[in-house]
Amino acid sequence: MNRKLRMGMVGGGRGAFIGAVHRMAANLDGKIELVAGCFSSDPEKSKASGDDLFLSPDRVYRSYEEMAEKESALAPGERIDFVSIVARNDLHFRVAEKFLKSGIHVICEKPLALSLDEGKKLEAIVKESGLVFALTHNYTGYPMVKEAKAMVKEGKLGKILKIVAEYPQGYAISDYEAASEGDGKISNWRMDPSISGVSNCIGDIGSHAENLAQYISGLKLEEVSADLNTFIPGRNLDDDGSMLCRYEGGARGVLFASQISTGEENNLNIRIYGTKASIEWHQEHPNELVVKYADKPRETWRRGNSYNGEAAAKYTRLPFGHPEAFIEAFANVYLAAAEAISDAIEGNYKGADSYDFPTVADGVEGMAFIEAAVKSSSENGAWTKI
Template sequence: MKRKLRMGMVGGGQGAFIGAVHRAAANLDGQIELVAGAFSSDAKRSKASGKELYIDPARCYGSYKEMAETEAALPADERIDFVSIVTPNFMHFDVAKTFLEAGFNVICDKPMTLTLAEAKKLRAIVKKSGKVFALTHNYTGYPMVKEARELVKKNKLGKILKIVVEYPQGWLLSALEKEDQKQAAWRTDPKRAGSSCCIGDIGTHAENLARYITDLKITELCADFTTFVPGRLLEDDGNILVHYDNGARGILHASQISGGEENNLNIRIYGEKASLEWHQEHPNELVVKYPDKPRQILRRGNDYLSKAAQDNTRLPFGHPEAFIEAFANIYMAAAKAIDAEVHGKKMPKNLDFPNIEDGVEGMAFIETAVKSSKAKAKWTKFVKA
């Protein structure tokens, strides 16, 4: 890079959770600088948030439309290089569309849009714009997830037979949305979250993780959605049987009412030769299991790991890395592409970050799962992405 990339942010102001995570991740490697933002739909709160972040008051905007228009009018050596979108789901499409059409690269939180129809429209806009679009499925940024992917690519597991991926949480066991809890309020509101709460919010991470490691796609699924908390408008628990395109079978379980669970995303992949197991709450270890010899525990930071794992590691072995570093790996991979786009350079090879296609697949997964949960038929064909 010739200089730091200039980042703008939409959302993520006072009281927001994920905005601070994005800022920390983007800042971790010293290659990105936050210079502008529309941090809230309320102009006063946006200004106040910008002040707390030491942003020039002239670049703390009252709306994202004002931000896109004003930034686009600035000289090339002053305007932002990309925008990070950290709003609730219902705003993602229009914010991304606005900035792409104004000539800016985009990094967007997941799920990508409110509906599959919006996702397909956004894909067309991205292709027409020629800009970089990255989606923060941050769990793919963990070094040991990348190691798992490399082992599958090198056929160390043989043919994949079964995938079991789980994402249990317990934080929505009570009706927090009725207690003015901001994060619960929008996630359980169909107008802001879309057609799904639990599967849309965390089930998409489980689906994306399985697809990223194995490169297998779902052909059909059978979903059972339940809303356990009385009065809640969307599901808070989902259990899905899955058929994959190589004949493998899968079980995907996501829950936000599993009391005592915190953020227990985990995956087990069973092949003819060997199997893998990885837990997000213990991310520095990858377990490789064999039918005829002792299991191995591979640990982050060691020289025996693949280049993909080592390239996404910052600290020596024995010094734990975790969530922020994985998030930062997504930002840094996207930053390489954005830097090439901004400076008119050839796009680097083997870019490894979730993109517009991952966003469309994620929305197709949500739509298929919602459709299946309401259907009388046992199996529902995967909606075309």
């Protein structure tokens, strides 16, 4: 490509944390330019957000429907090449469907949809369209996560026996105190099933742990025995969950996600144990991957060094000793998706499996995981197939 890709955005207006993250990530490598958007369901807020981003007023839209219709009607040299969807969960399916049917590639925040049924419908739409669809499970973008995946694929761990994935946060514990003291019902759209779906904690952060485990290990999750809990008074959905996991090939696992783990920040971490070696990675220290053996000292692999494999090196921007983190990981999802979109524009798209970004299929698996965990918990931890 001899130009930047033109990006549109739905959601992510004033005050939205994740929208700003996506814009920074998309801009990081200089291959993408934001040119249009519908940043809020409130037309005035959308217009104000467009002004903040110095966009032409005629490319800031009152609704996502108007945006899809008007952008798809523009000449190929002017219209957006793809849309980034960073709206609430209940809008993901509708917005993605509209843009895909308008012939526009999609990068979408997770979860894929509001339900597994919606997710399957969207998967069919993506397949029929032949367009690029990337899901921003951003933790797969870290170079040392890619190094871990490569180690497993190359057989350096041997047969995988055990996977332990955790994502504890403590930010919601203040809500527990407020609700317990009668300071009013906690208001959060993630706790509204009509907007968030059947789960809060497992759907929001547990799905990241599930996706990371499958991405690195290459093993499909087959069954779960789950115990989901709601500790904060006045909430309608879970804020904590634990489960046992059964993977294909006989591997077993433990998955834990919580938003009431006092003192934790974003401590996503994973340990994978094989017959030859094991690996350990922590999101709060993302530039290091620990490799452990039974018969020799453990090793700490660090990002940016010459001993890193091709998978990590491709998505490393800075020399060793200069930390890369959250924005760069997000940017790596955009970088891989941009490669696919550029190939598609030039008639060389090789199919989603040829690129290193989470796909609509990963999103469907995530929705199946969430619904299985909720079903299992409702049946007192009964083993439930994914």
